[in-house]
Amino acid sequence: MDITILGLMDLVGTIAFAISGAFLGVKKKMDIFGINILAITTACGGGILRDIIIGDIPPRAFRNPFYVGIAFIVANVMFIWLSMHKHIPEKIVKWYDTLVFWFDTLGLAAFTADGIWIGIEAGHKDNMFLIVFLGFITGVGGGALRDIMANQMPDILRKHVYAVASIAGGILMAFIFGLTSDESISVISGFVLIVILRYLAMKYEWNLPKVM
Template sequence: MGEGERHRVMAFGEIFFAALEVAGTISFAVAGAMAALEKRVDLFGVIFLGATTALAGGIIRDILVGKIPPSAFSNYRYMAIAAATALIVFLIARMFREYYQHHVEVVNAVNNVFDAAGLGAFTITGAKVAMSMGYTENGFFVVFLAMVTGIGGGVLRDLMIGEIPFVLRKRIYAVASILGGVVYYQLVWRIDDMAAAFIGIAVVFGLRMLATIFKWNLPKAYE
């Protein structure tokens, strides 16, 4: 592969990865807004919970590595995307109330696919940030930050609306993020970083889809 072709491949990979992050931001914001609607909160609550779901994981990660202010407050693109998405969900639910209520399961099913892709992208983003901040030798911390980036927003959202966090009770969510982070961290030393990132995302996405299709859950002491 020539130098020019290698640059084109890297550029495509970066664009695709950025697109996945945007898709994940939108998906997480939709999930947060829908959870807020179920609790009958007002417009501000819908936007706040949507943005929290989409951004809180990255904010927690940045604070843990000493990146102040967190990226969400220095690059407003993702904040704007999350807030706009939550607002659109609110307007649709308000203007087309009956249609929304009758099709909420379909919306959830479609959103679940984007959510899985977003979880994968955010997981790898968390690992990349940890390694870029100098924690390349601390594999445990890299994987931990990968998981926090992927699930932190959803956990905080559920706590704010008085629910047991989804990631602690259904569909192998946090476990998928952990495994994706582990795969990425193990592969990044052996193969191209972009290839390792895509494989890590594929692991997270594949596990989430399989868990959804086959209704996989971790065992509980009491059913």
């Protein structure tokens, strides 16, 4: 498996998640400290939760804070940019939403794969439920923590099939790896499935059933 490609996807996902956290902080009228905390939590929170679950203490984000630093830089760049413009120009809104959607989707796929492989490397390859959950929590955990800290219902509980795409891709990865023990095939299959499901959910506005 090409670790460099997965690392690049992690970087893209970290930047996208940090941007979403920073924008929510601005929307909630937080100060610069709050915006930084929300951006870092969104980008790194899922990985921290994953490490706690498998007993990898202290979590990797504290042992090698590279992605924390990336999220910090992104948050402050966004703070300065928004302070100068006060709002996003209308011409950019549609383009921005589309770009962040794809960065977010690639990040979700990459982080889901990360969580699964870290679980396998930790010796849990025979526990499919655990490694799929680790992929899921790595992919969506940061966003859920962000929303809770911002005092709003987590998007993963009410919007499109974001969480479901992560679970489906994780199951496919774990299943194919169990059959073939081939990391590359399983990662590519799960990654592609997550991207396809997210695209279809966006294009056709899929949402899970609700009572009201």
